[in-house]
Amino acid sequence: MPLVAAGELVSRAAAARTAVAAFNVITLEHVEAVVAGAEAANAPVILQVSENAVKFRHGRLLPLARAAVATAEQAAVPVALHLDHVQSGELLRQAADAGFGSVMYDAAHLPYAENLAATRAAADWAHAQGLWIEAELGEVGGKAGQPALDAHAAGARTDPAEARSFVADAGVDALAVAVGSTHAMTTRTAALDHDLLKRLTAALDVPLVLHGSSGVPDAELRAAVTGGIAKVNVGTALNIAMTDAIRRFLTEHPEAVDSRKYLLVAREAMAEAVTRIIGVLDAR
Numbered sequence: 001m002p003l004v005a006a007g008e009l010v011s012r013a014a015a016a017r018t019a020v021a022a023f024n025v026i027t028l029e030h031v032e033a034v035v036a037g038a039e040a041a042n043a044p045v046i047l048q049v050s051e052n053a054v055k056f057r058h059g060r061l062l063p064l065a066r067a068a069v070a071t072a073e074q075a076a077v078p079v080a081l082h083l084d085h086v087q088s089g090e091l092l093r094q095a096a097d098a099g100f101g102s103v104m105y106d107a108a109h110l111p112y113a114e115n116l117a118a119t120r121a122a123a124d125w126a127h128a129q130g131l132w133i134e135a136e137l138g139e140v141g142g143k144a145g146q147p148a149l150d151a152h153a154a155g156a157r158t159d160p161a162e163a164r165s166f167v168a169d170a171g172v173d174a175l176a177v178a179v180g181s182t183h184a185m186t187t188r189t190a191a192l193d194h195d196l197l198k199r200l201t202a203a204l205d206v207p208l209v210l211h212g213s214s215g216v217p218d219a220e221l222r223a224a225v226t227g228g229i230a231k232v233n234v235g236t237a238l239n240i241a242m243t244d245a246i247r248r249f250l251t252e253h254p255e256a257v258d259s260r261k262y263l264l265v266a267r268e269a270m271a272e273a274v275t276r277i278i279g280v281l282d283a284r
Contacts, residue, residue, distance in 0.1 A: 003072050006080035006102035006231075007132030007173055009044050014207040014230035019281045022046035023274060024084060024235035026053045029267045031068050033238070035075045036267075037274025044078040045278070047071075048233065049100075050085045061091065065098040084233070092122060096129040104176065104209075108136035112162070119170040127171070134209055134231075137166050138178030157196060160203035167206055174207045174231065179224075181212035190215040194227055201228030209233065214240070218280045225281055232281055238270045245269035 006022070013020045023034045025047055038045035047068045054061050065081065072079035083095045083103040095103050105122040107115040119135045126133040138158030158177040167175055177200050180192040190212070200208060207230035213221060214236035221232065249262040256262060 001073065001075050001078060003069060003099065003101065004044070004078045004080050005132060006046050006082045009046060009078065009080050010132075010174060010207045010209075010231045017226070017228075019210075019225040019230050019232045020044055020046060021274070021278050021281055022048050022082060022084075022231055022233045023238060024048045024050055024053065024233065025064070025068065026056060026239075028064075028067050028071075029242070029263050030238060030270060031064075031071050033242075033267045033270035034274050035071050035077075035079060037271040038079070038278060039076050040271065040275045041278040042077065043278045044080070045274070046080045046082050046231070048082045048084040048104075048235075050235075051083075051087060051091055051106075052085070054091060061094050061098050065100065069099040086122075089122075092125070095126075096131060100131070102132040102134065102173075104134040104136070105172075106136055108138065108176075112166075116166060116170055119166075119172060123171045132173045134174040134176060135166075135170060135172040136176040136178075136211070137163050157193065158200060160196075160199045163200060164203045167204055172206065174209055175204060176209040176211050176233075179210070181210060181216050190217070190220065192216065192220050192224055194223055197224060197227040197229070207231060213237075221280055222282075232277075234277055237273055237277065241269040241273040242266040 009020045025031045025034060031047060034045055034047055049064055057064055068081055072081060081100050083100045085106045086092045086103055087106050092103060092105065103126055105119055107118040110118065123133050138156060156178055163175060179197050181190045208228050209231040210224055210229045211233045213232045213234050245266045246262045249265050250256060
C-alpha cells in the first residue's frame with residue numbers, strides 16, 4: 001500500500017473524535033513490529049523517526065527512512081512516515097527527499113517569541129515542500145539531552161489563549177500540548193489535566209497531539225482522546241517491550257548467540273504492544 005500523509009490520518013481521526021497512534025522507531029525491528037501490530041489491529045498507523053534516533057544512527061536519516069518506506073509500501077493498512085522532534089534545520093530540510101510526508105518541528109525549549117519565529121520559518125518551508133507540520137507549545141518534559149522538567153510546574157502547561165495566537169501566527173497544522181504527560185516515563189502514572197485539554201480543544205481549530213503517552217494509564221489515554229487528542233505519540237512503551245523480551249530470552253537461554261532468536265521475540269513483543277495501544281485508543 002502506498003504511503004499516506006500523516007496529516008490525512010490525523011485530520012480523519014480528529015473529525016471522528018478518535019486518535020491515530022504514532023510510534024517512534026529506532027531499528028528495523030521497531031518498524032516491522034509497528035506495521036505488524038497495526039495490521040493485527042486493522043488500523044492505520046504513523047511511523048516516527050526522531051532527531052535523537054537519527055543521531056543514534058550516526059546522523060544518517062536515509063537508511064532507516066528507506067527501510068520504513070519499503071516496509072510501509074508492503075503493509076496491508078495505511079502507514080504514514082513522520083519526522084519527529086526536529087530541531088536541526090539541516091535535518092528538517094532532508095524530510096521531503098527522504099520520503100517523509102510530515103514533520104514535528106520542536107522549538108518549545110525556546111522563549112515564546114523565539115519559538116514562534118523559528119516555527120513560522122519551519123512551517124513556511126514545510127508547506128512549500130507539501131509537508132504537514134506539527135509544533136509544540138508548553139513543554140513536555142523528559143526529552144533526551146534536555147534538563148528534567150516537572151510536568152506540573154508553573155509555565156510547563158500549554159496556555160489556551162497563547163496557543164490560539166501561536167497556531168495562527170506560526171501557521172502550523174497541529175499542536176502538541178503540555179497537559180501533564182512526560183517523555184520517557186517507564187511507569188504509567190501520569191495524570192492529565194483534562195480541564196485544560198477541554199479548554200485547549202475549544203480554543204484551537206487544529207488537531208491536538210499528546211506526547212509522552214507511554215507513561216499515561218489506559219483510562220487517561222481514552223479520556224484524552226475523548227477530550228480532543230487526535231494523535232498519540234508512543235516511544236518508550238516499545239522500548240520497554242523490546243528490552244523486557246530480550247532480557248527474559250537471554251535469562252532463559254544464556255547460551256544464545258544468534259541475535260535473530262532474541263530479536264524475534266523482541267519484535268513480537270513490540271507488535272503486541274502496538275496492537276494493544278491501538279485498541280486502547282480505538283484508532284480504527
